[in-house]
Amino acid sequence: MIKSLTKQRPPTPCHTERDNHALVISEQRDQDTLDVIHALKAQGWQVSCLSTCLSDIKRCQSYGCCLLISAHVDAEIRQQWITLALHSFLPAIVYTSQYCRETGMMSFLAGADDYVYLPQQLDTLSYRLNAMIRRTQQPLAPxxxxxxxxxxxxxxxxxxxxxxxxxxxxxxxxxxxxxxxxxxxxxxxxxxxxxxxxxxxxxxxxxxxxxxxxxxxxxxxxxxxxxxxxxxxxxxxxxxx
CATH class of the missing domain: 1.10.10.10 (Winged helix-like DNA-binding domain superfamily/Winged helix DNA-binding domain)
Structure with missing residues (x-):
């Protein structure tokens, strides 16, 4: 049974510079990471590259709009970053140029929104992020x-x-x-x-x-x-x- 539920409409989300800010989490600036950064900047995104040090979590929470996490990051640390994204309602994508079914499955099970392999899906990366952000920022109707x-x-x-x-x-x-x-x-x-x-x-x-x-x-x-x-x-x- 589906019931209508009328609620007070909250203010429409205010779009700021955060809305197109991507945080790339990687142990080093390898070619995969450089390709991701270049592709997003070419589409008008602001990009910050953070280390895998968990002390950077506060920086992420303060100005991050979405997370892109290298599949080369240690599995335990990668899961901690994905968990952070879940709790902060931030879209999270894991990227790699070496497709691994197990890594993809574990990323989804940990809570990642998408698993992107390069370079085949690099040109769709910005569109994927925009779609995820739309889902979290749409104003609520009754x-x-x-x-x-x-x-x-x-x-x-x-x-x-x-x-x-x-x-x-x-x-x-x-x-x-x-x-x-x-x-x-x-x-x-x-x-x-x-x-x-x-x-x-x-x-x-x-x-x-x-x-x-x-x-x-x-x-x-x-x-x-x-x-x-x-x-x-x-x-x-x-x-x-």
Missing amino acids: GKVIELELLVLDENAMFAHFAGVDLKLTPIEFKLLWQLASQPSVVLSKAALCEAVLEREYVAHDRSIDMHMSRVRKKLHQAGMAIGRIQTLHGRGYRFT
Whole structure:
């Protein structure tokens, strides 16, 4: 059941220089990092390159708009930076020129919004960041609440809980669950979910939706929901039952 929920409209976000400020996290300025910096500056972005030292976290929180983290950064430190991005509601992308399926999966599971491999996806990097920022800065309109038995989703607050347990979903995870829960029993293809949730076209072998879906399922199961409520229909997509 979907209920309309009228809330006071907050002020429209004020766009400042922060809005196109990218922070690149890398142990050294290798060729991958230099390529990323050059590509973003060519698109009008302000770019700062920080070391992997966690003492730089305060600098990130003070003026960062989005994070780009090198896949060469130590896995534990990379996860700490991704966690920071989640808690600060900052988009986070992991980039690499040496594609590794395991690194990509671990990045998504840690909470990264995207995994970009160079140079193939370098020209789309700025567009990916802009899409992520739009999702976090859109002004709120009167929203809706979905109530499906013990599952409750609040669209404006981007808050989800099951049986009273806060699911602590990231913005992308919430949007993914909202798409499924708002259309129960309807099969949604990966292409449709990719366009609605990630705001980009689906390409063959793109595992982004699968990784985000895995995290949503895990959080729902930990809260007590039966595993089979989100079904995978191979070759067709996903369905919430």
